[in-house]
Each structure stands twice: as structure tokens, then as C-alpha cells.
Amino acid sequence: MPKFMDIHRNMKGLTAEQLREAHQADLDIQGEEGVTFEHAWADTDSGEVFCLSEAPSADAVQRIHERAGHKADEVHQLTLSV
Amino acid sequence: MPKFMDIHRNMKGLTAEQLREAHQADLDIQGEEGVTFEHAWADTDSGEVFCLSEAPSADAVQRIHERAGHKADEVHQLTLSV
Numbered sequence: 001m002p003k004f005m006d007i008h009r010n011m012k013g014l015t016a017e018q019l020r021e022a023h024q025a026d027l028d029i030q031g032e033e034g035v036t037f038e039h040a041w042a043d044t045d046s047g048e049v050f051c052l053s054e055a056p057s058a059d060a061v062q063r064i065h066e067r068a069g070h071k072a073d074e075v076h077q078l079t080l081s082v
Numbered sequence: 083m084p085k086f087m088d089i090h091r092n093m094k095g096l097t098a099e100q101l102r103e104a105h106q107a108d109l110d111i112q113g114e115e116g117v118t119f120e121h122a123w124a125d126t127d128s129g130e131v132f133c134l135s136e137a138p139s140a141d142a143v144q145r146i147h148e149r150a151g152h153k154a155d156e157v158h159q160l161t162l163s164v
Contacts, residue, residue, distance in 0.1 A: 005123060005132050016162050023164045041087060043158035050087050050132070050160075076125035078132075080098050082105045 001036075001054040003081065004061050006072035012047035019049070025068035026051075033060040083118075083136040085163065086143050088154035094129035101131070107150035108133075115142040 023040045030037055035055040042049045051072070055061045058075040065072045105122045112119055117137040124131045133154070137143045140157040147154045 003123065005125070005130075014162065019162045020164050040164050041085065041160040042162040043087070044161045046158060048087075048158055050158075076128060076130055076132075078123040079126045080096065080101050080124040082102050082122050 001056065003078040004051075004053045004055055004058060004075055005078055006051045006053070006061055006065065006075040008049040008051075008065075008070060009073045010047050011042065011049050012044065014042050014044050014047075014049065022049075022068065022070055023051075025070075026064055029067055030064050033064050035060050035064050037064075083138070085160040086133075086135045086137055086140060086157055087160055088133045088135070088143055088147065088157040090131040090133075090147075090152060091155045092129050093124065093131050094126065096124050096126050096129075096131065104131075104150065104152055105133075107152075108146055111149055112146050115146050117142050117146050119146075 019042050026037050037053045039052045053061055061075050101124055108119050119135045121134045135143055143157050
């Protein structure tokens with residue numbers, strides 16, 4: 001299953017509780033698209049959130065994020081990994 | 083120890099061998115700055131490389147990347163993680 005890194009920008013000041021809730025909203029529906037979100041990390045100073053997932057496609061990742069209320073700004077398929 | 087995600091852009095067409103060599107060049111000297119690179123992933127179509135590390139500071143991450151010959155375009159401290 002391909003891996004993906006997606007990026008959400010302009011999230012400065014995000015709290016731990018907000019990140020947990022947003023991530024849980026993804027987890028609650030990810031199975032409907034065959035997506036597995038593995039980690040989410042935030043740089044709360046500059047406002048980026050990075051999500052690592054396994055999924056059948058970038059569109060599947062984006063559909064889950066959109067339905068959960070937080071569309072990603074970029075979704076990258078990770079074609080190489082070390 | 084804080085975690086960091088750094089991004090290298092404009093790496094379209096990077097090969098698996100090139101990524102392994104670049105990552106190994108970081109690993110070879112990371113201890114001199116107290117940095118531990120955990121993973122590197124590349125989107126070879128759009129040209130981004132993402133590196134996840136633990137380090138004392140963003141500057142320490144960047145110093146290793148610069149000395150290894152591939153300065154990062156962005157280094158983000160990951161202040162939240164889920």
C-alpha cells in the first residue's frame with residue numbers, strides 16, 4: 001500500500017486538544033476509503049501540520065481529510081523511503 | 083529531545099540510490115551534532131524529500147544537512163505529535 005505525506009498550512013496556534021480531535025475525526029472514517037493515518041505532527045509556530053498515512057491513492061487521503069473538515073494543502077505520494 | 087521535520091524541494095527524479103547515499107551522508111556525521119535522523123521519504127514526481135529527526139535544535143539539523151551537501155529548504159520543530 002503506498003504511503004503519503006500531506007501538509008496543512010496556516011494552523012498557527014493549534015492546541016494539542018485540537019490536533020487530537022482533528023486526527024480522531026480522520027481515524028473515525030478512514031476505513032471507508034481504505035486509509036490508515038499513522039502519525040500527525042504540528043509545528044505550531046509556523047503553522048504546518050504533517051500527516052503520514054498508508055492509502056490506496058492521494059485522492060482517498062484527501063477525501064477523508066475533506067469529510068473530516070480539514071482539507072490538506074498538499075498530498076505527496078512517498079515513492080521512496082529510507 | 084525535540085523532533086523535527088525538514089523539507090528539501092526541487093529533487094524531482096531522485097533515485098532510490100541517491101536518496102540512500104544522501105541519507106547515509108547524514109547518518110555518518112549526525113552524532114557530531116546530537117542529531118538522529120529516523121526516516122527520509124521522497125515524492126519523486128513533485129520533488130520533495132521529507133526527513134524526520136530528533137535533535138537538540140533546528141540549527142543542528144540544518145548544520146548536518148549542509149555539511150552533507152544538501153541544505154534543507156525548511157526545518158520545522160514538531161511541537162505537537164499524535
